[in-house]
Amino acid sequence: MTDSTFDALHAAMRAQVDQQFLPGVSTALLQGREVVDRYCYGHADREAGVALREDHIFRMFSSTKLVTSCAVMLLLEDGLVRLEDPVDAYIPELADRQVLRAGATSLSDTEPARSPITLQHLMTHTSGLSYGVFDPGSLLFNAYNQCGVLNPSQDLAGMMKTLAPLPLSFHPGTQWEYSVATDVLGRVIEVVSGETFGKFLSRRIFEPLCMVDTDFWVPPAKRDRLCALYVGADLLDPSKPGLSRVDDKPYPGAYLQKLPRESGGGGLVSTLDDSIRLIQSLIPGGPTLLKATTLDRMFGNQLPPGMHVRFPNVPAQPGWRFGLGSSVRDSSGPGEPEQVAGEVSWGGLAGTVWWINPRLGIAAVLLTQRYFGFGNPYAYHFKWHAYKALGHADGRTGC
Numbered sequence: 001m002t003d004s005t006f007d008a009l010h011a012a013m014r015a016q017v018d019q020q021f022l023p024g025v026s027t028a029l030l031q032g033r034e035v036v037d038r039y040c041y042g043h044a045d046r047e048a049g050v051a052l053r054e055d056h057i058f059r060m061f062s063s064t065k066l067v068t069s070c071a072v073m074l075l076l077e078d079g080l081v082r083l084e085d086p087v088d089a090y091i092p093e094l095a096d097r098q099v100l101r102a103g104a105t106s107l108s109d110t111e112p113a114r115s116p117i118t119l120q121h122l123m124t125h126t127s128g129l130s131y132g133v134f135d136p137g138s139l140l141f142n143a144y145n146q147c148g149v150l151n152p153s154q155d156l157a158g159m160m161k162t163l164a165p166l167p168l169s170f171h172p173g174t175q176w177e178y179s180v181a182t183d184v185l186g187r188v189i190e191v192v193s194g195e196t197f198g199k200f201l202s203r204r205i206f207e208p209l210c211m212v213d214t215d216f217w218v219p220p221a222k223r224d225r226l227c228a229l230y231v232g233a234d235l236l237d238p239s240k241p242g243l244s245r246v247d248d249k250p251y252p253g254a255y256l257q258k259l260p261r262e263s264g265g266g267g268l269v270s271t272l273d274d275s276i277r278l279i280q281s282l283i284p285g286g287p288t289l290l291k292a293t294t295l296d297r298m299f300g301n302q303l304p305p306g307m308h309v310r311f312p313n314v315p316a317q318p319g320w321r322f323g324l325g326s327s328v329r330d331s332s333g334p335g336e337p338e339q340v341a342g343e344v345s346w347g348g349l350a351g352t353v354w355w356i357n358p359r360l361g362i363a364a365v366l367l368t369q370r371y372f373g374f375g376n377p378y379a380y381h382f383k384w385h386a387y388k389a390l391g392h393a394d395g396r397t398g399c
Helices: 007-018 061-077 119-124 139-147 156-163 181-193 197-206 220-225 272-280 292-298 377-389
Strands: 024-031 034-045 098-100 110-112 230-232 243-245 320-322 327-329 344-347 353-357 362-367
Touching: 007 024, 007 034, 007 377, 024 272, 024 377, 034 272, 061 119, 061 181, 061 197, 061 272, 061 292, 061 344, 061 353, 119 181, 156 181, 181 197, 272 353, 272 362, 353 377, 362 377
Parallel strands: none
Antiparallel strands: 024 034, 024 362, 098 110, 230 243, 320 327, 327 344, 344 353, 353 362
8 A cells, every 4th residue: 555545535534524514534444453544634623623633532322332242242252141031131120021013003002022132132123122313203202202211310220110111113023123222231231240331341341452532421631632513504414514513412511421321322432542442353363352253243144034224214225234233234335335245334323433344354433523424425435435445446436
């Protein structure tokens, strides 16, 4: 690789900032475990004129799920849990689930679940749980929000009690729906380990990997490194330029103090360096956080034929399958290089993205702070140019 290898990628990312689609962006590309490119451009705080640095701290939102999934697999390697275990063996409140009937118009229109929720269901988002985020107007969206399932002042044990009376949206194992399942796994980790979720993550993942800036809050000494959060001009039209600051998302004062809820589904903050260390620990070629056989299991599709990742009001993409905690690509979609097959990936609500392609031996991290940004065009521009720079895409722009 020459000094100009990554010029097109850098130019594409600069354009996303200059055209006001992103406030700033930090990226890293890996060939094997080696970081072959790092790039940082734009602002951490546009209003104050603070240039983005590699040590700035980002709200990771659902990129947190990779950490939680690794934590579950550590317990599995220790022989303390099995994926086929019913979750009520650890969380009795989630026993004897009820399921909404097809076409139900009230929360009482239910039938008994045909099977219990297992840890496998939770890892693959096939549990029947919901989120209360992506399907406004639905019965469970309203119920989750009215009951305060995502209340940050409630710890994980309290969250399980809040979930207990709410029905499932489908019978476990029969559909895919993004949900609070990964938060439930955080509570399983607490019960099995006898520690708070945060302490377990620190002891088993953050400290061994020297992830010094990853936590559920930003202490005062690091507060000046927390990026400001922005939202696009039109949530429904990500092609419309313009950014507005949103200091009160996901709730006023978020990440500025320790709160009871340590969300395994979306609560961590982190930096580019820490994100790189985590990704490197999941790539062969040196000491890995998990055994090779465990990584193969995590990064392999776990969904039955015909089932794939699907979000409300988003066109179906059958090539998006799911492993143990992350998406797994069977095939490429619109705007992506064909070589994406075999890629494992996910991202966060504020625009963070990570992916690993074990088949090709490449990986990448992109950090930004655009609320409801994951899946916006910039992520496709980044992926296409990254694959091309790493020698795995043709000359077409792809987007």
